[in-house]
Ligand SMILES: Nc1nc2c(ncn2[C@@H]2O[C@H](COP(=O)(O)OP(=O)(O)O)[C@@H](O)[C@H]2O)c(=O)[nH]1
Ligand SMILES: [Mg+2]
């Protein structure tokens with residue numbers, strides 16, 4: 626942040642300076658690095674970046690163990706965006722946890738469970754305001770680097786403060802944020818406490834899909850449960866009456882809303898590529 630670097634070593638945070646030959650734009654928040662004490666013993670020198678097991682762009686982050694997607698009844702979730710984020714996370718081999726916050730306002734949790742229980746690794750219900758579900762969330766965060774994403778005002782900062790009040794993350798209403806957003810630049814910062822590491826980000830590039838439309842189906846575990854007899858079937862040709870996925874949608878064994886959004890996402894991705902090569 627502002628040309629300053631910090632490292633996390635043996636459960637403590639220290640200042641660090643990249644060695645001259647380390648290109649600064651090559652350092653990502655989340656990188657594992659080789660360090661040594663500087664010559665005065667006042668801090669550390671970053672000598673080398675170790676190989677990353679994943680990389681997110683916009684905002685740049687590396688070595689993310691799990692994405693914690695926070696949603697809430699207000700502001701209303703965009704489920705197409707949520708599905709895209711899950712596809713992206715699967716492409717990057719990152720687990721997704723959905724936190725359904727503001728349980729005191731409305732029960733959105735059951736709907737989310739019926740749609741996503743096969744698609745993500747955990748679904749939690751929380752009320753950051755009433756301090757409910759926070760212990761379960763903490764347990765999922767232990768010994769991991771988690772990336773919190775979600776629309777503005779779903780309660781990410783309030784959750785962070787409930788997890789650990791010393792974080793003191795700034796919270797506020799949506800209108801205040803838009804006001805403030807005009808003259809602040811966002812950087813990625815990792816919150817560290819005990820054995821929990823969290824980055825709080827808007828998660829921009831996770832909402833874009835860079836994928837061949839014919840591959841999207843492979844990122845739907847609920848489709849993968851069934852073997853369709855048609856080779857390379859994208860599971861929406863009505864004439865293919867024997868399509869195993871369509872059959873199970875009709876039987877109610879595959880969630881209809883997820884399936885309809887899959888078709889929508891397929892169409893969007895296909896159109897995007899067609900426009901590119903027109
Ligand atoms: N009713 C209710 N309001 C919440 C809850 N969590 C956060 N909020 C409120 O939602 C607004 C946005 O919260 P904030 O943490 O700043 O959202 P962020 O933009 O995702 O970081 C604030 O006014 C919070 O007080 C909750 O569990 N229940
Ligand atoms: Mg916030």
Ligand SMILES: [Zn+2]
Pocket residue numbers: 853854855858859860861868869870871
């Ligand atoms: Zn099929």
